[in-house]
Amino acid sequence: MTIHASRQFSEEHLDEDPQEVAHILEEAARPLLQSNIVECRGHRWRYSVPSSILPVGCFEVSARAPLFFAGDAFASNRVEGAALSGLAVARAVAQIVDKGGPRK
Numbered sequence: 001m002t003i004h005a006s007r008q009f010s011e012e013h014l015d016e017d018p019q020e021v022a023h024i025l026e027e028a029a030r031p032l033l034q035s036n037i038v039e040c041r042g043h044r045w046r047y048s049v050p051s052s053i054l055p056v057g058c059f060e061v062s063a064r065a066p067l068f069f070a071g072d073a074f075a076s077n078r079v080e081g082a083a084l085s086g087l088a089v090a091r092a093v094a095q096i097v098d099k100g101g102p103r104k
């Protein structure tokens with residue numbers, strides 16, 4: 001079983017020992033489980049969620065060779081947002097190709 005902490009809880013405990021934090025979560029989960037916990041391991045996932053989102057599909061740096069940024073930091077911060085962002089880049093690149101390639 002994997003227990004994910006909330007964003008607020010994670011920020012409050014970010015610099016603490018992951019194993020000690022895991023035990024706090026373990027105690028919170030214990031009454032909800034219908035079996036004993038035999039082992040518990042904590043993992044600090046420091047960059048698991050973007051702290052702020054740019055509300056566009058992707059970000060283009062206009063240079064001689066176009067450069068695109070895509071991922072879950074654009075539009076929405078889940079797998080779906082990352083996939084949609086990748087599609088937004090694909091559409092933007094296709095538009096450039098349709099127009100005859102990048103500016104010279």
Ligand SMILES: Cc1cc2nc3c(=O)[nH]c(=O)nc-3n(C[C@H](O)[C@H](O)[C@H](O)COP(=O)(O)OP(=O)(O)OC[C@H]3O[C@@H](n4cnc5c(N)ncnc54)[C@H](O)[C@@H]3O)c2cc1C
Binds near residue numbers: 078080082
């Ligand atoms: C524990 C956990 C559970 C999650 N569960 C869910 C879930 O159930 N449902 C859901 O929708 N989302 C979930 N997410 C969020 C989801 O994983 C992300 O939204 C998604 O993976 C973001 O995709 P991405 O392509 O933007 O970034 P990533 O998947 O993080 O890909 C970034 C890539 O860039 C590479 N990289 C980083 N720096 C460099 C560099 N300097 N040079 C070269 N490569 C580099 C990394 O190695 C990585 O391969 C979860 C995330 C975590 C951490």
